[in-house]
Amino acid sequence: MTNTPLSAPPTAPSHTANGGNPIKRFLTATEIDTRLLGMLAALLLIWGGFHFYGAVVNGNGAFLTPRNLWNLSVQTSSIGIMATGMVLVIVTRNIDLSVGSMIGVTGMAMGILQVEILPPILGLGHWSIWIITCIVGIIVGTIIGSLHGWLIAYRGIPSFIVTLGGLMVWRGMAFISNGGRTISPVDSTFALLGGGPGGSIGAYGSWIVGAVACAGVLWLLIKGRQQRIKHEFPLRPMWAEVTLGVIGFAAIIGAVLLMNAYPLPRGILRQMDLPDDAFVSHGFAIPVLIMIGVAILMTILMTRTRFGRYVFAIGGNPEAAALAGINTRWMTMKIFALMGALTGLAAIIASARLNSATNALGTLDELYVIAAAVIGGTSLAGGVGTIYGAILGALVMQSLQSGMVLIGFDAAIQRIVVGMVLVLAVYLDNLYRARTK
Structure with a gap:
């Protein structure tokens, strides 16, 4: 018997010898995700459309300007951070309708803490106020998310019902906590986390x-x-x-x-x-860097850890995952706890950007977060989703909202458009999955 020397790994076929579509050959060789290209094309179309409309109707195209695109990146941050967590939730065939209300109650808790509780104890403007506030905000979000996960995983209540109830309960708690009053201004260092002056x-x-x-x-x-x-x-x-x-x-x-x-x-x-x-x-802006950091960490979590493999296993087939020894209930609780922690982080950015805490903070954010995840390629049927797709989806949603504000659409039309885009995204996802089966 002779030993056969190991050869170098083969190169991926370029298909140049067989002719064919050059675009298809390029995509095959580079392994670029076609859905990513589709989202980028849609984003560029939205940007160009709003800029052209503004130039024709209003006499000046204000969308594709450094000022607007900088503000757009800041506005996308809180939605993008929550969308990365929503990917995990939807991949495991669940949903979270409460994230907007969680932002409201968490933001109110942080506002009361840093404006009314800590200054008398530590002194006005103490260096540690913003640090304590951020830690408490993330802890509050994690506790609320863990409660949702426990009800879903260990008490068998559907996630739709639990988080729908949370949507109403936490919004009411935000109002009751301070009688509906706006708390401002927040700590000056804390405000930098929102990307305002100096941020x-x-x-x-x-x-x-x-x-x-x-x-x-x-x-x-x-x-x-x-x-x-x-x-x-x-x-x-x-x-x-x-x-x-x-x-x-x-x-x-x-x-x-x-x-x-x-x-x-x-x-x-x-x-x-x-x-x-x-x-x-x-x-x-600081919130943009926070969002990028979260996206990198969440990508590593989803693609390089056992936790991420378990998430996709549960989403692909929960019964098979349980039979394989995965503690699906404990995983579900951890996923919702992580969603809560990310929501607490998003509440920090949202309240810091507003420089105040209001009970209305985060209203309808759940719609934008879910839409961002779905537009980004996360399947409502479970088992499929990417972090970078959710970030791009958040940018698409925020671009739509920002563009409609710039050209003068009222709030009612904005909601109609967002609702239509969400339905269209789910429809296109169904078509894509049907073609790839």
Whole structure:
């Protein structure tokens, strides 16, 4: 018997020899998700449509401007953070209708804490007030989410009913907790977490973030190729690897340039003793960086851990997952607890951005969060969903809302459009799943 030397892993077929559609060959070689391309195309269409409409009807296109796109990124942050948790909930064939009301009650709890309770104890403006407030906000959200998960997993109440009840209960609790009064202003350091005046990292900080992100893209491409070689999986052509790297670098550099193109307003320049014509960039807003950090951590959780594998196993077939030894009830409770923690984090950003706590905070956010997850490719039938898709879905939803505000649509029309988009997204998801079976 002779020993056969191991050969190099095969390269993924490029199909150039067989001809065919060049776009299909490109997508096959680069392994780019077609649903991702569809969402990006829809996003660009929405942006271009609103900008063109504003230019024709109002005489100026205000949508595709650094100011509006910077504000859009900030507005997307809280919805995007919650959408990453909603992916896990929907993947496991559940739903959470209470996230908007949870933001209201959590925001009110944080407002009372940092305005009425902590200052008399620690002193007005104490450095630890914002830290204690953030910790308490995340804990409150986690406790509420855990309660929902316990009722669903261990008491057998459907998630629709539990969270529908939570939608009404927590909104009522937000009102009762302070008699419907608005609590403001919040701690000055806490307010920075909302991306308001001073709540950004500036041009140099943004370039540092961009450099780290480019290094991360390069590391992912190299590490991914090494893993394919190690496990003898087919390799992407080198031109495809280079193309993916160029696309990633271009997207990151473009985002940094866009964030740095929006200057600080004159009022803040005067506070900084700078001339009115000085150009000082905002850079990335703090809530945007928080959302990006959450997206990275949630992606790792979903794709690189046992917890993530269990989530998809439960969503694919709950009975088979239970027979395989997965404690589905404990997993369900942990998923809703995580959803609550992310909602608490979103409440921090939302109340900090508003610089106050109101019982109406987060109204209808549950609709936008669910729509963001579904538009991002999370199937209501369970078992399918991505974190990056949910973030893009949140950006699509917020773009629709922001664009309709800019062109003067009233709130009623905005709700009609959002409802239609949600139904259309589910319909397209059904068509996609039927074709891929």
